Amino acid sequence: xxxxxxxxxxxxxxxxxxxxxxxxxxxxxxxxxxxxxxxxxxxxxxxxxxxxxxxxxxxxxxxxxxxxxxxxxxxxxxxxxxxxxxxxxxxxxxxxxxxxxxxxxxxxxxxxxxxxxxxxxxxxxxxxxxxxxxxxxxxxxxxxxxxxxxxxxxxxxxxxxxxxxxxxxxxxxxxxxxxxxxxxxxxxxxxxxxxxxxxxxxxxxxxxxxxxxxxxxxxxxxxxxxxxxxxxxxxx
Ligand SMILES: Nc1ncnc2c1ncn2[C@@H]1O[C@H](COP(=O)(O)OP(=O)(O)O)[C@@H](O)[C@H]1O
Ligand SMILES: [Mg+2]
Numbered sequence: 001x002x003x004x005x006x007x008x009x010x011x012x013x014x015x016x017x018x019x020x021x022x023x024x025x026x027x028x029x030x031x032x033x034x035x036x037x038x039x040x041x042x043x044x045x046x047x048x049x050x051x052x053x054x055x056x057x058x059x060x061x062x063x064x065x066x067x068x069x070x071x072x073x074x075x076x077x078x079x080x081x082x083x084x085x086x087x088x089x090x091x092x093x094x095x096x097x098x099x100x101x102x103x104x105x106x107x108x109x110x111x112x113x114x115x116x117x118x119x120x121x122x123x124x125x126x127x128x129x130x131x132x133x134x135x136x137x138x139x140x141x142x143x144x145x146x147x148x149x150x151x152x153x154x155x156x157x158x159x160x161x162x163x164x165x166x167x168x169x170x171x172x173x174x175x176x177x178x179x180x181x182x183x184x185x186x187x188x189x190x191x192x193x194x195x196x197x198x199x200x201x202x203x204x205x206x207x208x209x210x211x212x213x214x215x216x217x218x219x220x221x222x223x224x225x226x227x228x229x230x231x232x233x234x235x236x
Contacts, residue, residue, distance in 0.1 A: 006069070007168055007200035008034040008057055013066035015052050026052040028223035029066065036167075039191060039201045041211065043235060044220030050204040051096070053220070054170045057202065058091050059083045071167060088117060092161030094171035098153045100145040106132055106156045107141040113164040131159045135189070151182035158189065169193065171203045175210055187213040211235055 015027040026049045034040045042050050055061040056068055059075050068075045071090060078086055092113075100109045110128030115121055129141040135155050145153055154174060161169050174190065175183030187210045193199055203214070211217055211232035219226045219235065229235070
């Protein structure tokens with residue numbers, strides 16, 4: 001694989017939490033390549049390191065050793081401010097528990113990355129409302145999270161991850177809190193986001209019902225990638 005076609009390249013990536021007797025080696029030498037434009041799923045049992053891996057790739061957590069290149073930038077070579085700027089420009093993160101702010105409206109929640117980037121609050125909130133409209137939630141722009149269903153909250157969380165037009169979108173178990181039909185709709189939406197080569201998605205899941213949406217699936221166990229396949233039926 002040509003380096004310039006790769007969104008993500010991890011080589012012998014290691015992440016350790018804590019020290020001494022409390023030390024936990026969460027990533028034990030991860031080798032993984034994700035191509036630009038690809039929807040890569042990461043599957044595996046609870047505790048195997050999925051959230052840790054995407055947090056390192058999203059430059060939220062620092063690796064301990066090994067390589068982690070995102071669009072050719074080695075993350076360990078970036079200082080703290082460079083990492084924040086890199087993440088703000090290139091990465092959208094959809095958290096497992098949505099992490100919406102309860103006192104902000106749907107449109108204001110979506111606007112957060114723009115406001116952090118320095119945009120005027122009113123302009124940013126209007127952009128948030130416009131994106132919600134495109135995602136079929138135009139009538140809920142001024143609703144608060146508690147007045148939205150789980151599927152609607154997840155769409156708001158996805159809109160927030162997209163609003164600043166990042167190249168890499170990382171999602172932690174996006175369908176885990178949703179019923180089957182809503183989960184299916186969310187995955188159709190995610191898949192439509194990765195239609196061209198400009199956006200790459202990494203989706204963590206242990207929901208076998210959504211494996212069919214993946215271009216490839218990486219199976220993790222105990223801090224390792226066991227195998228990567230494009231045939232989702234191998235995992236059903
Ligand atoms: N902040 C943390 N401090 C210490 N250990 C952690 C922390 N986060 C995760 N772990 C441990 O690291 C391992 C991998 O966790 P995680 O990446 O959350 O797995 P998964 O997302 O696959 O369930 C687990 O043993 C977990 O208990
Ligand atoms: Mg997790």
